[in-house]
Amino acid sequence: MASIPFIILDSLVYASWLFMVASGLTLIYGVMKVLNVAHGSLYAFGAYANAWLIGWYFNNYTEFEALSFLFIPVSALVIGVILGVLIEKFFLRKIYFRDEIVVVLVTYGLFLIFEDVMKLIFGTTSYLPYQPRMLLGNINVFSIPYVVYDLAIIGIAAFIWFLFNFIIKYTKIGKLLLSVINDREMSSALGINVNKFFIYTFTFGCLLGCLGGAVSAPMISVVPGIGVEVIVLAFAVVVTGGLGSVTGAAIGALFIGLARTIAIFYAPQLELFIVFFVMAIILSFKPEGLFGSKEVRKI
Amino acid sequence: MHKDRLILVAFLFTFISFWFLLPDYAINIISLSFCNGLVILGLLLLMRAGLISFGHGMYYCLGGYAVAMTYNFLQIKEVFFLITFSVLAGFIVSFFLGFFVRRFRGIFFAMLNLALSMILFGIIVKSVSLGSTDGFGIKDLTYFSHTIEDEKRLNIFSYLFIVLLTGLMMMIVMNFLKSPSGKMLEAIRENEIRSSYLGISINKQIHKIYIFSSTLAALGGGLMVILIGHITPEDTAYWTRSGEFVFVAILSGSLNVFAPLIGSLFFEFIRSYALFYFPNTWQMIIGVILILGILYLPEGIGSIFNKRKK
Numbered sequence: 001m002a003s004i005p006f007i008i009l010d011s012l013v014y015a016s017w018l019f020m021v022a023s024g025l026t027l028i029y030g031v032m033k034v035l036n037v038a039h040g041s042l043y044a045f046g047a048y049a050n051a052w053l054i055g056w057y058f059n060n061y062t063e064f065e066a067l068s069f070l071f072i073p074v075s076a077l078v079i080g081v082i083l084g085v086l087i088e089k090f091f092l093r094k095i096y097f098r099d100e101i102v103v104v105l106v107t108y109g110l111f112l113i114f115e116d117v118m119k120l121i122f123g124t125t126s127y128l129p130y131q132p133r134m135l136l137g138n139i140n141v142f143s144i145p146y147v148v149y150d151l152a153i154i155g156i157a158a159f160i161w162f163l164f165n166f167i168i169k170y171t172k173i174g175k176l177l178l179s180v181i182n183d184r185e186m187s188s189a190l191g192i193n194v195n196k197f198f199i200y201t202f203t204f205g206c207l208l209g210c211l212g213g214a215v216s217a218p219m220i221s222v223v224p225g226i227g228v229e230v231i232v233l234a235f236a237v238v239v240t241g242g243l244g245s246v247t248g249a250a251i252g253a254l255f256i257g258l259a260r261t262i263a264i265f266y267a268p269q270l271e272l273f274i275v276f277f278v279m280a281i282i283l284s285f286k287p288e289g290l291f292g293s294k295e296v297r298k299i
Numbered sequence: 300m301h302k303d304r305l306i307l308v309a310f311l312f313t314f315i316s317f318w319f320l321l322p323d324y325a326i327n328i329i330s331l332s333f334c335n336g337l338v339i340l341g342l343l344l345l346m347r348a349g350l351i352s353f354g355h356g357m358y359y360c361l362g363g364y365a366v367a368m369t370y371n372f373l374q375i376k377e378v379f380f381l382i383t384f385s386v387l388a389g390f391i392v393s394f395f396l397g398f399f400v401r402r403f404r405g406i407f408f409a410m411l412n413l414a415l416s417m418i419l420f421g422i423i424v425k426s427v428s429l430g431s432t433d434g435f436g437i438k439d440l441t442y443f444s445h446t447i448e449d450e451k452r453l454n455i456f457s458y459l460f461i462v463l464l465t466g467l468m469m470m471i472v473m474n475f476l477k478s479p480s481g482k483m484l485e486a487i488r489e490n491e492i493r494s495s496y497l498g499i500s501i502n503k504q505i506h507k508i509y510i511f512s513s514t515l516a517a518l519g520g521g522l523m524v525i526l527i528g529h530i531t532p533e534d535t536a537y538w539t540r541s542g543e544f545v546f547v548a549i550l551s552g553s554l555n556v557f558a559p560l561i562g563s564l565f566f567e568f569i570r571s572y573a574l575f576y577f578p579n580t581w582q583m584i585i586g587v588i589l590i591l592g593i594l595y596l597p598e599g600i601g602s603i604f605n606k607r608k609k
Contacts, residue, residue, distance in 0.1 A: 035406060037542075094594060100406050101351045105549050106593055108542055112586030119579065232417060232538050239410045273421035276414040280399075283411055287402055 005142045007261050013150045015250075015257030016157035017216060021230055022237040022249045023160055024208030030244030031181055031201040033100060034092060037107040039209045040231030041114035042083060044222075046213025048118060049075035051127035051222040058131050068132045072214045080207030088202040093195075111227070119224055127222040153215060157250075160208065164246045177201070181244070236279045242292025251290055255282070303473060303555075310557065311466040318458055324571075327453050330526050332560070332567035333465045335544070337519030339559035340472055341512030342548035347476065348508055349488030350404065354412030355516045355544050357419050360535035361388045362517030363524040364423070367435035376441050378460060382521050389517020390510060397506040404491075409545075413538055420536040434531035437524060452528050461522050468515060469556045475511070476556070484508065546585075550592045 025039045053071040087110060095103055136148035168174035179187040180197050188194040212230075220226065237256055241248030256275050263274040270277075282290060314333075318326060338359050345352055362385035369375050369384045396415060403411050423429045439447060442456040475481045483504055486494040495501050524530050534540060543566075551562025569588060573581035 091590065098593075098597070101409060101545075102549065102593055104406070104409070105546060106590055108546065109586040109589035109593070112582040112589070116580045116583035116586075228539065232413070235410060236414060236417075239407065239414075243406065269425040270421075272424065273418055276417045276421065279414045280411065280418065283403075283407070283414075284399055287407065 003265055005144055007258075007265055009141060009144065009146060010264075011254075011258040011261035012154055013257075014261060015253040016154045017212070018233060018237050018253035018257055019157045019250050020153070020160065020215065021209065021212040022234040022241075022253060023164070023246055024205035024212070025234050026238045026241065026244055026246055026249040027164075027208070028202055028205035029238065030246075031177065032092075032096075032198055033103075034107070034202075035100065035104045035235075035243075036205070037104060037231060038087060038110040038114060039107075039205075039234060040227035041111050041118065042080065042206050042209035042227075043213035043216075043230045044118060044227035045079045045083065045114065046076050046210030047217040047220070047222045047226060048122045048127070048213075049079050049210075050214035050217040051129040052122060054129035054131060054218070055127060065131065065135055068135070072132075072217075073211070076207055076211035076214045080210035081203055083210075084203035084206030085199065087206070088199050092198075092202070096198075111231070115224070115227070124224055127217075129218050129222070131218070133218040149218065156215060161246065161250055233275060236275050239289055240279045240282050242289030244293075245289070245291035248289060248291030252282075255290075304470070306557070307466065307469060307473070310560075311462060314462050315459065318455060323453065326458060327526075328567045328571055329564065330453065330458055330461050331523065332563040333461050334519045334523040334526060335547070335567065336560040336563035337465060337468060337522065338516040338544050339548045339551060339563050340468060340556065341515035341519070342544060343551070343553045343556070343559050344472065344475075344484070344508045344512040344515075346548060346553040347481070347484040347488065348505060350408050350505070351545055351548070352412040352512075352541070353409040353538065353545055354414070354416035354541050355513070356536050356538070356541035357412070357416035358389045358393065358513040358516035359520035359523070359540070359544075360416070360419060360423070360530075360532060361392055362386070362520030363530040363535055364388075364429070364435070364520075365517070366521040366524045367430075367437055367530050370437045371435055376439065377444065378440050378442050378457075378525060381440075381525065382464075382518065385517050385521025385524075386514055389514040389520075393510045393513030393517075397509045400509060401502045401506045413541065416536050416541055417538060420532050420538075423532040423536065432531060432533060434529060436529045438528070440525065452526060457526060461526065464518070464522065465560070468518065469560070472515075473556045480504070480507070546589050550589065550596070552596075552598045554598060 021039075021043055024042075025036060028034055028036050028039075050071055053075055054068050057068055057071070058065075087107075091106055091110060092103070095106055133147060133149040136152070138145045139148050139151070140146070141151070166174075168178060176187070176192055177197060179190075180192060180194055184194055213226075233256075237252045238249055239252075240255060241250070241252030256278055259274045259278045260271060263270040286292070314329065317329060321329075338355055341358075342352065342355060365385040365388035366381045369381055375381060375384075400408065400411060400415075424432055440457075441447070442460060445456070447454055447456060476484075483494065483499050486497070486499065487501055487504060491501055520530075520535060547562045547566045548559065550566070551558040566585075570581065570585065573584040577584060
């Protein structure tokens with residue numbers, strides 16, 4: 001039982017990482033009813049951009065190493081805003097009125113395109129931007145040595161969650177956003193510019209996806225295909241928590257993170273299996289997810 | 300009604316005659332796209348009821364593994380029995396999972412199936428006795444106790460077997476869609492609540508077509524293994540494969556039973572050529588085709604041939 005603190009820490013870190021990736025996805029679904037498969041490539045793009053910037057910086061400069069942390073928000077912001085606006089303006093806007101599944105497929109097509117675009121831009125060799133993670137060093141938590149960078153991810157995820165709740169509860173934009181979520185047509189009739197909200201939400205969601213990638217770049221080796229695995233995990237989290245609910249995504253991430261960490265500690269063969277198993281179990285008891293709202297059936 | 304059957308017979312004859320006309324590589328692509336076409340045919344049934352599954356790769360994989368494992372563990376080489384096993388595997392698993400899956404609609408149905416297929420992928424990849432990531436291979440087969448000495452996987456027997464079996468399935472699906480049960484699917488898609496007030500048991504109908512479509516997918520997987528001779532979890536149960544199936548299904552549309560086959564042929568040829576001429580950017584080409592298809596052919600490939608009467 002000595003491993004319990006390990007399990008708790010590891011699952012918290014993993015859950016925070018999952019939440020970071022999934023929050024953008026669930027936000028976009030909640031507001032626009034678009035399940036964005038291209039979110040996986042945004043994650044990969046963010047990771048690549050950050051990895052490239054860090055590699056470039058450390059090859060040319062040796063002083064001001066702490067500056068490399070600045071690359072995380074910078075790469076997320078640049079890539080997220082450019083791609084978010086591009087995808088929304090040129091693709092999604094044309095198909096909002098179509099079936100949800102068709103929209104999913106368009107984003108799947110974009111995902112396929114981005115996979116190859118990334119290979120063309122960044123090549124197929126792996127990037128290892130480990131420097132920022134090394135800079136922060138280790139710390140003892142409950143007498144367990146742990147990497148500070150990983151612990152910082154918990155803080156970032158918590159910050160994102162607070163930001164969401166603050167915006168939705170205490171700002172005018174949040175209130176307007178809630179009305180757009182609840183009834184798109186009525187809010188546009190009341191004079192809310194729904195299209196503007198869509199583009200802002202989508203861009204913000206993309207930014208979060210890129211941020212997830214940029215933050216995790218120093219922890220992984222950035223290779224082609226990282227987006228593929230991330231997107232199914234994010235789907236599992238989002239569906240478990242209830243599509244469109246940010247708090248749901250947080251709780252779903254905690255559930256899945258805990259289950260996966262326990263599996264890794266005691267039965268490593270089940271690692272991949274357990275994530276989707278938890279999702280299937282939760283869905284069988286609550287078909288709309290933990291925090292999902294029941295759909296009103298219209299005759 | 301007769302017209303459609305005649306077209307089907309002509310369709311099959313055309314493809315059988317291709318054996319004598321086209322080079323081997325083209326025949327191989329045609330056979331493969333017939334195997335995959337069966338999965339798309341299964342998805343068409345679900346699409347008629349307004350559902351789409353992002354996890355039909357699971358049944359494709361199950362059917363394939365049923366063939367490969369009976370071959371390797373039970374030493375059965377008769378194609379007829381192997382295919383029976385793959386159909387049974389698809390039927391039994393979808394029968395039990397159907398009780399669970401039939402409660403969901405729309406995006407949840409799609410994602411739940413994706414989860415189930417990823418569970419299967421996880422199980423296979425992590426267990427050595429199931430071949431792990433290597434999968435299984437099969438060697439020589441007998442077609443109705445007629446042994447093939449030739450080592451080539453693609454021969455007139457396997458080709459005829461695949462084409463005729465696909466034709467049979469198309470016939471069955473065609474008849475099903477014209478039966479009252481098949482017409483109910485459209486009612487369910489258009490308005491579930493109204494059709495339940497008219498006395499249709501929605502969940503039962505959805506369960507039925509779920510089994511039907513999964514069995515078709517399993518059959519497709521089984522035939523694929525007989526054609527290719529090898530199966531890996533990565534190529535079958537992983538979600539990108541299921542995504543491809545949905546991609547072809549949406550591009551084909553659900554207007555008639557020929558569309559899935561034509562869509563599948565179209566896709567396999569495009570992929571082969573894209574892979575050949577643009578090895579680094581073939582995914583991009585497929586993505587572009589998908590998006591263009593959705594934007595400009597909203598009813599699918601079938602709509603070119605068959606304009607729906609308004």
